[in-house]
Amino acid sequence: MAALRWLLAAGLAVFLLAVAGTASAQLSEQQKDYYQDWLKTADRAEDAVKAGRASDAALEKLRSQVDTYRTRFDTVRSGNSERIKTLKSQLDALGAKPDDGSEEPEDIATLRDHLQTQLDALRVPRIISEEAYNRANGLINEIDRIIRLRQTREFTSRGPSPLNPDLWPAAGADVKQALGGLWNEIAANLKTDVVHVQFRDHYPAIIFLTAFGLLLIARGRVWSERMGAYLRTLKGGGRRVWAFVVSLSRIFLPWLGVVLLASAVSTTNVVGLRGQFLLDQVPNWAAIFFVFDWIGRQLLVLRDEDQRPLLSRVRMAELRVVIDLLAVMLILNDLLAAFNQIENVSDATRAVVGFPVIFLSALVLLRLQRLGPMRDMGVATESDEVVQHSGLSRFFLQVRRLLIVLGLLSVVAAALGYMHAAEGVIFPAIKTLALISIILIVQRFLGNLYGWLAGTGDAGRESLFSVIAGFVLAIGSLPILALIWGARSTDLLEALSRARQGVTLGGVQISPGSFVTFAAVFAIGYMVTRLLQGGLRTSLLPKTKLDAGGQNAIVAGTGYVGIALAAVVAVTSAGINLSSLAIVAGALSVGIGFGLQTIVSNFVSGIILLIERPISKGDWIDVNGQMGYVRDISVRSTRIETFDRTDVIVPNSDLISQSVTNYTRGNTVGRVIVPVGVAYGTDTRKVETILDEIANAHPMVLANPAPSIVFQGFGADSLDFEIRAILRDVNWVLSVKSDMNHEINRRFIEESIEIPFAQRDLWLRNPEALSQQKGSASQSAPTVPQPVSAKPMDLTEADMDGDGDGDY
Template sequence: MLRRVRLFLTLVAVCFAIVCGPAAAQLTDRQSEYYQGWVKTADRAETVIEDNRASNASLENLRSEINGYRDDFNRARGANTERIQTLENQIKALGAAPEGDATEPEDIATLRTHLDEQLNSLRVPQIISEEAFSRANGLISEIDKLLRDRQAKELLERGPSPLNPTHWRPAWVDVNEAAQALFNEARRNLSTDVVHERLRARGLGILALVFVAGVLLFYGKRWSEAAGARLRALGGQGSGVWTFLTSLLRIILPWFGVWLLVQAVVMTGVLGLRGTLLMENVPYWAAIILYYDWIGRQVYVLQAAQGFKKLSRQKVTELRVYLDFLAGLLILHELVNLFDQIENISDATRAVVAFPVIVATALILLRVRRVRSVDVPVDAGEPSETARAAGFSQLVEFIRRALFFLGIASPILAMLGYTNAAEAIVFPAVRSLVLIAALVIVQRFLTSVYGWLGGQGDKAKDSLFSVLIGFAMAILAMPVLALYWGARQTDLQEVWSRLLQGFDIGGVTISPSNFFTFLVIFAIGYGLTRMLQSGLRNSLLPKTSIDPGGQNAIVSGTGYVGIFLAALVAITIAGFNLSSLAIVAGALSVGIGFGLQTIVSNFVSGIILLVERPISKGDWIDVNGMMGYVRDISVRSTRIETFDRTDVIVPNSDLISGVVTNYTRGNTIGRVIVPVGVAYGTDTRMVEKILGEIANSNPMVLANPAPSVVFQGFGADSLDFEIRAILRDVNWVLSVKSDMNHEINRRFVEEGIEIPFAQRDLWLRNPEALQGSEAQPSKNTDEVPSTKPSKNPVEMTEGDLADGDGDEI
C-alpha cells in the first residue's frame, strides 16, 4: 500500500512537470543526476526491506545513506520559498487571467507568461524534493521498525540453559582456547623480526610513555591533593567546591596514566588482533573502575559532611565496596561480549560464561538494597526540609523496590535460558543507578558553586537555581538512560531530527528553532518594556505636573502596549504564520468568551479605569460598603487598603458598573459636622458664639467658605447644635473632630454651660424594703486640662464613619 502511495505521488509530480511545459519540467544536470542516484538507492532499500536478509550492520549503513538524502531533500523543499511567494504576488497583481475568448494587452500577457515560467521552474524541484523526502521518511521508518523487531525477537529469544551440565565442558574448552590463542599470538609476534625492529626504533618513546604513566599512576592522587590545597587558598573554604574538583583530578590523572600505558603497549606491536582489540578497551574499563570509585568516595564525603546522620560510616564503607564490585562485574560483562565478538562462540558457551556474572551482579544489587538510611527527625518548622525529605524517601523506596525486583528476576531469566533478557535488565539497572547518583552529586556541586558565588551558602540548596539545574540535568540524562536500556543511537537521532523539523498545529509549524527565537525576542521586548516603565516611573514622570494616578495609568498602559508589541514582533520574526489559525481562533474565541467573560469584563474595565481615571492611586473611595485608599490598579482588579490596614481585592467591573464614592477626586477638601447638645435654659446665642470661635480657631478649617453653627432644634434631652466646617484635607476629619470636642468641653466648663445627659424617673413599688444611706455629694472641680490641636491625623476605621455619626463629607 505504501509503495502505491509513493508511485502515485511520483506520477503527480511528473504530470505537474509535463503540464508546466518542457522547459520547466527539466531539472539541472546536477539535480537530475543526484535524483537518479536517489531513486536507485531507494529501489535497493525497498528490495532489502522486502527480503529481510541483510545484517543489522548493513541496515544501519543503508539507513545512514538514506538519512543523508533525506536531509538534502528537506533543505531543498524549503528553498526558494521567498522567491516563489514574490512571483505569486506579482502574478496576483496582474489580475485574473482572461477566460474564454477574452484577451488582455500583449505586454501584460507576455509578462504573465514569463512569470508563470519562472514560478513553474522553481516549483518543480520543490515538488520533487517533497516527494523524495516523503519516500525517504517512509524507508527510514521501515528500516527502524525492522531493526526494532529483530531487537525484540533477540531479547525474548530463549537459548540454552546455563544450568545444563552438558554445556559446561564445551564452554570451558572455548574459554581455554581463547586464552591460549591470545597468548600464542603475542608470543609469535614477539619472536618476529618486525617486532624487534619496532622495539629498537620506538624503544625510547615507549619507555618515556611507561615512565610518565607510572608517575601519574603512583603520584596522581598526591598531586591532586596538593592542587586542591592550592585551590582552597583562593577562597570558598567550606563550600565543597574545591573538594569536588580535587576528586575529579584524582580520577583524571590516573586514567591518563592508564591511557599512556596502553599506548605504550600498542606501540610495541607485540599484541596480535585479539590482544589489540582487548587492549583498546582497557582505558574504558579503567574509566569504569575510577568512575565507580569516585561515586563511592563522593557519597562518603557527603555523609561525612553531614555527620553520618543518614548513613552510618559502616554503611557507607559497605556501599563503596559494593560499587567497586559492580564496576568489576560490568568489566567482566564487557569482556564476555568482546569474547563473543572475537571468537564467535556458541549460544550455550555464552550463556554459561555470562551466567555467573549475572548472578553476582543481581546478588550485589540485593545487598545494595539492604543499605538503608537512618530516619533523621526533620524540623517541622521547615516546610522545605520536610518536603525534600519526603520526596527523597519516596525516591529511595522506589529504587529499593526496583532493585529487589531486578535482583530476583535476572537470575531466574538467565536460568531459564533468557540470557539476553537477563543482561538487558540487570546491567542497565546498575548503570542507571550509578548515573542517578552522579546526577545528584553534580547537582549538589553546581548548587554549591551558585551558593558560594552568590553568598547564599547552604540556603542555595532550597533556591530556584537548584531546582532548575536538577530539572535540566534530568532532561539531559534521558537520552543516556534510553541508550542504557536498549535504544539505538539512530533512534535518538531520529527523534531529534523529527523535533527539529517541528510539529504542525492547525497549519502552523512549531519547531525548537522558531520557538526559542520567539522566546528570546519576547524576553528582550519584555525586558525593554520593564526598563521603559522603570524610567518613566522613576525619572521622567515625577518631573512633570501629572498627578500620581495619571502617572500610574501611563506606566501601566506602557507596559500593556510594550508586552503586546513584544509578542507581535516575536511572532513575526519567529516566522509563525497565524493566518491559518484565524478560523480556529474565531471558533475558540466564542467558547472562551463564554467561559472567561468575567475575566474579559474585568480586563476591559481595568483599561477603562486607566484611560478615564474615575479613581486613581491614593484616592479615598467607598465601593459596595467598603471604604479605604486605592493602592494599586491592575488589569483585572483593584487593591483597596481599608482603614483597618487590610487589603480588599475589588474586581474592576464592580468599579465601572457599581456606585463608587470618591472622597478625594480632584482635591482633598471635605466637610466635617460636629454635633453638640446643651441643657435647656442655656443662652443659645452664647453657645453659637463659642462654637463659632472654636471652629474658626482650628487650623484645618478653611476661612472661605466660613464655618457655620446651626441650631438644629429641640431634642428630647438637649438643645441640639452643629458645627459645619470645610477642611483643607478631609483625611484629617477625625483629628479635627476630636480637637473640636476637646475645645468644646473646655470652653463649656469655663462658661458654666451644662452638657445634658438623658434622665429617667424611677418608681419603686416597695421602698420600705430598702435600706440605704444618703449618698455623699460628689465633688466638682473647675480645673480643666488645657487642650492642644493634634499634630497628625487620627487613624480611621470603617466604624468611625458609620451612618448617623455626623461625619457627612
C-alpha cells in the first residue's frame, strides 16, 4: 500500500500544475501535501466503513470531506480537453511511424516526441484524478449505504408498547425530572451575579427587544388584517394580488416579534444549557404555527372570492381551528424530540410520552377529513354537493386522502411499539398536507396575478398559465417533499450531481446543462429565423418586383434553412457528438424511408414546388377536380380555397405527378367563352354584329387581341354562336360572363331575336288502342274512388299497340 502511494505521488508533478495552475516549487509542495491529505482521508474513510461503528454525525462529516475532494478531482479529470484534442490532431497530421524499419526524418521525429511529451503531461493528471475520483465516489456510496441501512433498521425497529401501564410511572418521573431540571437551572441562574451584570449592561437592548417584540406579536396581525381588508375593498383584479402579499405580513410580523423576544431572553443569560437549546427552537415553532394559521386564513379568502360558498362561517372557523391544531401537534413532536436529546430518556419513556401526541394528531386528521373535500383546496358546498375535481386538484385530493389513512394507521403502529415508524408517517403526512395547500394557494395567487397583468380578471385562474404554474410548482416541490419524508440533503445533492453528469445514450453524453444549452440556442435561432421571415415578408420583399408566389417561396425557404441551421448550431454548442449515432441513424433511415415514403415524397415535392414554382400562392388552379385559389404551400401539402369558401388540403406529390391546370400562372390574362343560340331563320350577320358590339363594350375585354364571334354551326334546336374574348383578369370570368348574358338578353329583346328552347312532336302509331284501354278501365273500376298515382306515364315504356312488346 505504501509503495502504491509513493508511485502515485511520483506522477504528481504535472498533476499539481493542472490543479494549481503554476509551476513554482512552493505550489508543487503544497499540492503534494494536498494529495497526501486526500490519501489519509480516504484511508480513514475506508477504516470507518469497514468498522461500521462511527455515528451518523461522524459519517456525515467524513462524507462531506470526501465529497470536497471528489469535486476537485472531477474538475481536474475533465480539464485540458481542448488542448488534448489539439495535440492529438497534430500527431494525426504527422501520420504513423514507419513500420518497414526505415528511419523517420529527424525533424518530424523530434516534433513527434515533443508533441507526445506534451500529450502525456496532460494525460497524467487526468488519469490520476480519474482514479482518485472513482475512489472518492465509491467511498461516498458506501457511507450512504450504511446511513440508509441504519435509517431502515431504526424505522422498522419495535420497542415497548406505550399502552403498557407498567411503563407510565417511570415515564412520569422522567418528565418531572426534566421539567424540574429546567426550572432549577433557571432559578440557579437568577441568583448568580453573571445574570445581574448581564442585565445591567444590556438592559436598554433587552427592554427594547422585549417591548418591540410584544408589540409585533400583539398588533402585527391586526395591522395586517386591516391592510388586507382595505385592499380587498379596492376595485379591479389587483386587490386580490395585493391582499395576498399583505397576508404574508401576518406571518412575518408576529414571527419577527417572537424572534426579538427570544433574543431578549437569550441576552439575559437567565436560561441554562437546556433552556438555551429549547429557546433556539422557538422561532422554528413560531414559524410552523403562523404558516398553518396563514393557510387557514387563505381558505377563508377563497370562500369570499368564489361564486358559491365553500363552507359555512361556522365550519370554516372549525376548519381553521383544526389546521392550527395540526401545527400544535408538530410543535409538540419537535418539543418531545428536543426533550429526548436533552435528557436521553429510555425508549419506554419516549413511547409513553409520544403516543398521546400521535393519537391526538390522528384525531385531528380524521376531523379534517370529515369536514369534506374542498374545491381547489378540497371543500364541499353547504348542501353537501360533491364538487367534481380534475387535473392537479384531483391528484392532490387523492394524495390527501391517502395521507390521512396513513395517519390513522400510524396510531395502530405506535400502539404496537413501532414508534419510529408511526412518527415517520403521521408527522410527514401533516407536513405534506401543508405543502399541498401552499402549492394550491400559490397557484391561485399566480392565476390572479396573471389575470391582473393580462387584464382577464378572474379568468386568469382558469387559464393555461395557471395550469402550467401549478405543474411547475408541483415539480419544484419534489425536493421539499423528499426532505419531509426522510431524505437527507446529501442525497438530494448527490442526485443533482449525477443529473449534472447526465446519461449516455448510444455513446452520446446528454446532461441537463447540454440540454439547456441546446434548447436555449435553438430557441434563439428559431426566434431570429422568425424575425428574419417577418422582415422579409413585410419590409424587404414587398419593395421588389417579385410576385406573391415568389415572395412566399423565399419566406418559406428562409424558414426551413434557418431552422435547420439553428438545430445544427444548437447541437454543436451543446457539445453533443452525433457521430456515434451514425450507424443507428443509418439503420433507422432505411426503416423510416419505407414506412414514411409517402410523407418523404410529399416533402420533396414541396421543396420542388417552392424552387420550381409551377404554382404560386394566389394562383387559380384545378387539380383532381378541385378548383380554387392556392392559399398556402408547405413542405407536406398545399391548401386550396375553393369558390364555396372551403379549404382543400392537397398532398404536394399530387401537384407534381398529376396534371394541374393553372389559370393565372405568370399573369392573370385569360379567355371567356359565352355560348348563345338563336332561332332558325334569324339573320346570322346581324347576330354576329350584335354579339361583337356586346363583347367590345365590356371594360374587362382586351381590344388586342380583339374578341371574336364564332358561328359554331346548326344545332338541333338553334343556330349556335360563341363570344370568345380575352379578359384582363381571368378571375372575373364568371362576372364577365354574367354581364354579357344580361346584355345579350336585353339586345335580343330589342332586336326581336328569338332564343329558342327545345320542342318535341309526339306521334302515336295507333291511337285507337288508348280508347280501348280507357273503356276497359272504366268497366272494371270499383264503385269506391281509388287514389290516382301522381307519377306520369313513361311513354317510352308504354305498350301502345297492345302487342306486349312495349313499342309505340
